[in-house]
Amino acid sequence: MAERSQTAPEAGNDTGNDDAIGGNVSKYMVLPTGYCGQPKKGHLIFDACFESGNLGRVEQVSEFEYDLFIRPDTCNPRFRVWFNFTVENVKESQRVIFNIVNFSKTKSLYRDGMAPMVKSTSRPKWQRLPPKNVYYYRCPDHKKNYVMSFAFCFDREEDIYQFAYCYPYTYTRFQHYLDSLQKRNMDYFFREQLGQSVQQRQLDLLTITSPDNLREGAEQKVVFITGRVHPGETPSSFVCQGIIDFLVSQHPIARVLREHLVFKIAPMLNPDGVYLGNYRCSLMGFDLNRHWLDPSPWAHPTLHGVKQLIIQMYNDPKTSLEFYIDIHAHSTMMNGFMYGNIFEDEERFQRQAIFPKLLCQNAEDFSYSSTSFNRDAVKAGTGRRFLGGLLDHTSYCYTLEVSFYSYIVGGTTAAVPYTEEAYMKLGRNVARTFLDYYRLNPLVEKVAVPVPRLRKEKPPPYKHPFVRGSASNYPNGKGDKKSSVNYKDPSNPF
Numbered sequence: 001m002a003e004r005s006q007t008a009p010e011a012g013n014d015t016g017n018d019d020a021i022g023g024n025v026s027k028y029m030v031l032p033t034g035y036c037g038q039p040k041k042g043h044l045i046f047d048a049c050f051e052s053g054n055l056g057r058v059e060q061v062s063e064f065e066y067d068l069f070i071r072p073d074t075c076n077p078r079f080r081v082w083f084n085f086t087v088e089n090v091k092e093s094q095r096v097i098f099n100i101v102n103f104s105k106t107k108s109l110y111r112d113g114m115a116p117m118v119k120s121t122s123r124p125k126w127q128r129l130p131p132k133n134v135y136y137y138r139c140p141d142h143k144k145n146y147v148m149s150f151a152f153c154f155d156r157e158e159d160i161y162q163f164a165y166c167y168p169y170t171y172t173r174f175q176h177y178l179d180s181l182q183k184r185n186m187d188y189f190f191r192e193q194l195g196q197s198v199q200q201r202q203l204d205l206l207t208i209t210s211p212d213n214l215r216e217g218a219e220q221k222v223v224f225i226t227g228r229v230h231p232g233e234t235p236s237s238f239v240c241q242g243i244i245d246f247l248v249s250q251h252p253i254a255r256v257l258r259e260h261l262v263f264k265i266a267p268m269l270n271p272d273g274v275y276l277g278n279y280r281c282s283l284m285g286f287d288l289n290r291h292w293l294d295p296s297p298w299a300h301p302t303l304h305g306v307k308q309l310i311i312q313m314y315n316d317p318k319t320s321l322e323f324y325i326d327i328h329a330h331s332t333m334m335n336g337f338m339y340g341n342i343f344e345d346e347e348r349f350q351r352q353a354i355f356p357k358l359l360c361q362n363a364e365d366f367s368y369s370s371t372s373f374n375r376d377a378v379k380a381g382t383g384r385r386f387l388g389g390l391l392d393h394t395s396y397c398y399t400l401e402v403s404f405y406s407y408i409v410g411g412t413t414a415a416v417p418y419t420e421e422a423y424m425k426l427g428r429n430v431a432r433t434f435l436d437y438y439r440l441n442p443l444v445e446k447v448a449v450p451v452p453r454l455r456k457e458k459p460p461p462y463k464h465p466f467v468r469g470s471a472s473n474y475p476n477g478k479g480d481k482k483s484s485v486n487y488k489d490p491s492n493p494f
């Protein structure tokens with residue numbers, strides 16, 4: 001989440017366990033205590049030495065039960081939330097309980113029915129585990145830390161299983177995505193390298209606009225969007241991709257938006273943290289969203305690069321920077337919602353509420369009532385706060401948050417778990433809301449006639465049938481049957 005202070009109690013303040021965790025486990029086979037024979041099937045092998053992987057340590061508690069330790073963020077042991085690891089060498093029908101024992105937060109959507117993600121080699125589509133097999137509780141065996149336990153039954157011996165906190169979205173996936181966009185040779189899509197991270201990864205900047213807006217001397221209305229400053233907040237990337245996909249499409253609304261606005265998008269502000277499987281920090285352990293006031297070119301180079309560009313645009317009389325939106329994911333709240341700033345100027349304050357109100361009309365998962373405006377001192381170093389202070393009264397700066405877990409549609413009480421598609425749909429709705437904001441709707445009909453229709457928007461492909469306490473709201477059997485997994489219910493034998 002964007003807005004949590006480093007000193008907030010739930011951010012944690014110790015390493016969560018007595019032994020320091022150096023790096024990720026690497027093809028680590030767990031043998032029963034005292035076992036001297038040959039390794040065999042069922043001796044689980046844990047691995048997190050891959051991109052965005054995170055698992056620091058494994059301890060076997062009993063034949064069936066394993067304590068798992070999240071590897072803390074690099075150079076910052078206080079953040080332990082994201083996990084992403086594989087398990088192989090399983091036996092068919094092998095039942096296990098995994099306990100994630102060293103979370104650095106106490107509040108969690110696990111209390112509201114969130115469940116870890118799973119996929120396997122033969123079923124490569126991510127699924128949420130049934131929430132009824134997930135337990136979140138204060139554990140006397142682990143310094144009263146909050147522990148998330150889940151029961152699981154392996155069903156295919158040859159499969160490698162992967163478990164993660166949320167849908168992963170890696171740096172490599174992002175690069176491939178941008179490569180594929182570039183190959184389409186669209187004359188309204190531009191990709192440049194704005195800078196490099198400490199580990200020399202690309203800081204990509206995209207410009208999406210009609211070429212007319214880029215000719216010498218043209219006046220530009222700019223919408224600036226950033227994402228993944230917090231690397232574990234993977235939904236940020238899905239939302240961002242939804243925005244980009246929509247803006248480069250042939251949809252009549254997208255065409256009008258490109259004609260009137262210049263979209264500048266830096267979708268991955270913390271590529272090292274993403275690559276390393278951190279939750280909140282950069283390679284050097286910095287929460288980059290607390291360093292906007294004075295980013296250093298060597299310690300926070302990606303942030304420094306983006307800030308320089310924004311200041312340059314601010315100083316250009318031909319450029320009007322009208323929106324800045326930084327996309328995050330939230331670990332305790334439902335829905336999509338926004339944070340904005342508080343201004344003395346009442347009219348500006350009112351005008352700032354317009355965009356989230358319009359977005360609420362377009363996106364069923366976006367909650368205006370969860371949207372809030374603040375000027376807390378601890379958030380002074382965030383992009384939203386810093387730029388809100390810098391830019392003039394016609395600019396609006398928001399943090400867009402989206403739940404790691406689910407949304408509740410108005411008038412109902414059932415939580416609908418987010419899918420990758422639902423996150424992307426939120427992105428598309430963010431993009432189309434600019435049409436309403438700038439009252440460009442009448443222009444859409446003009447361009448709509450000769451344009452082929454966009455594919456009809458599909459509903460989210462997968463609603464999980466297992467929602468704690470309200471299973472009847474999710475009839476089985478809809479959508480995506482092919483890859484649907486029926487993991488055996490392992491909860492009974494325990």
Ligand SMILES: [Zn+2]
Pocket residue numbers: 001002003230233328329
């Ligand atoms: Zn965040």
